[in-house]
Ligand SMILES: Nc1ncnc2c1ncn2[C@@H]1O[C@H](COP(=O)(O)OP(=O)(O)O)[C@@H](O)[C@H]1O
């Protein structure tokens with residue numbers, strides 16, 4: 001019994017360990033390459049930028065763990081931000097406006113989940129449709145023109161100060177802890193992973209898979225809307241084209257973090273580390289004044305190698321563990 | 331249908347009447363009547379495509395029959411749902427086992443029934459402990475209840491699936507091909523486990539291709555062919571050759587079954 005645990009544990013956290021090593025290597029390299037990198041101002045900058053990616057990637061971790069995908073999060077962030085702005089323009093309070101924005105995100109998420117689950121349509125196509133729909137709505141209700149100028153109580157969510165930190169960082173940290181607890185220790189988390197592992201088994205256990213699938217996408221819609229809050233508050237502008245390509249960034253972070261695209265396995269810690277890694281990478285490339293075209297190229301290469309590495313490892317690992325286990329069994 | 335067992339006085343755990351089910355043009359079940367009793371291991375045998383799995387799926391609520399009804403506890407149902415079936419005490423060990431491969435044994439055994447502490451957290455410690463106890467009682471040995479079940483052997487996975495169906499507090503357990511793709515010693519273990527469930531008072535329905543296995547555990551043997559129940563034996567009143575005759579349709583002395591021997 002002990003032997004199996006020892007054998008399996010490193011296997012389970014191996015991708016995250018590797019990620020931490022890569023992260024450390026990057027930190028060491030960058031601090032040698034630039035004296036500016038390890039200053040608090042710069043690190044704060046990195047955390048500040050990463051917080052947006054973290055918030056979105058947390059919801060995405062649930063969706064991908066459940067065997068799905070959500071391409072609509074960037075557009076939902078924009079739509080929610082625009083809705084918050086319009087609510088405030090219309091004279092509503094800051095708190096209620098934020099809630100309206102979050103509700104819009106949740107609503108689009110629930111719509112995603114309902115179509116995917118009840119009609120059994122591929123999540124890629126459904127969320128692609130809702131991506132376009134949400135973006136279109138954001139453009140229509142603003143007439144394509146950004147909305148400026150919000151009360152201080154609203155912009156605080158993007159650029160306020162809480163000691164040396166700011167609200168987006170704390171929001172990201174709080175959400176990460178919450179997400180880890182929910183994914184690993186709650187029934188909702190268990191069923192999210194079971195959905196990704198074997199949906200039919202969950203159904204035959206008498207669990208309503210529609211309910212849980214819809215909830216997973218709803219959650220992702222709400223985290224997207226929280227991202228919209230952060231972006232809108234930070235820029236003091238609700239921009240219908242905000243969050244462009246944000247869906248790809250968050251999917252990349254989730255996959256890089258070791259969550260399985262096949263579903264059934266998800267790591268909040270991995271997502272968190274991956275977001276920081278990508279944040280440091282972007283920051284490093286700026287510090288080293290490498291043109292932004294190369295950023296795209298490099299991030300693409302990192303994601304591809306991470307995915308290929310994880311796939312090769314899981315194939316090999318499965319085969320060898322299988323043999324060992326069988327020979328010691330019964 | 332002939333029933334040479336004198337069971338008129340006993341009340342069946344579940345009673346199926348005139349169950350019909352088609353998939354497009356394929357008639358999988360063509361009016362099946364079946365009574366299943368507590369404390370009895372009933373084997374359902376038949377050729378590939380005879381309709382055995384379809385029947386089990388109807389009993390467990392995974393499929394809805396086109397016609398017919400099921401009676402349990404004095405109530406009659408047109409169809410069940412998985413959660414309704416579980417509520418009525420029917421648990422099923424499916425042919426594909428329906429395990430979540432990437433989750434551990436304890437999580438699979440408690441799937442859909444996770445105990446909570448503080449109203450939010452899954453009580454994993456309790457799940458692990460009770461899973462270990464249950465597997466020990468069933469004499470299923472696995473390396474650890476925290477090992478993902480994809481790393482277990484066929485017999486161990488079967489054991490986990492059985493443990494789950496018992497955890498559902500079923501009074502009736504159905505098995506679809508429990509020993510398929512299993513080694514000799516593993517099969518023997520699983521068969522012993524199934525027999526012991528019958529002795530413990532469960533109503534047991536087991537599908538198998540292997541007549542040797544069937545004769546070693548069953549109290550009753552029912553033969554299904556082309557979607558119809560063609561014979562219901564007490565095990566002591568028959569022999570493998572006779573059963574094979576009914577499975578393939580070459581044995582026609584009952585006179586009711588004249589169709590050609592076209593087995594899938
Ligand atoms: N989901 C399905 N869709 C279409 N045909 C099916 C389906 N399930 C079973 N069948 C057909 O119904 C018949 C009975 O199948 P099944 O109950 O699986 O047989 P058995 O378990 O006895 O081998 C077969 O002809 C099979 O091809």
Ligand SMILES: [Mg+2]
Pocket residue numbers: 382383384425506
């Ligand atoms: Mg079958």
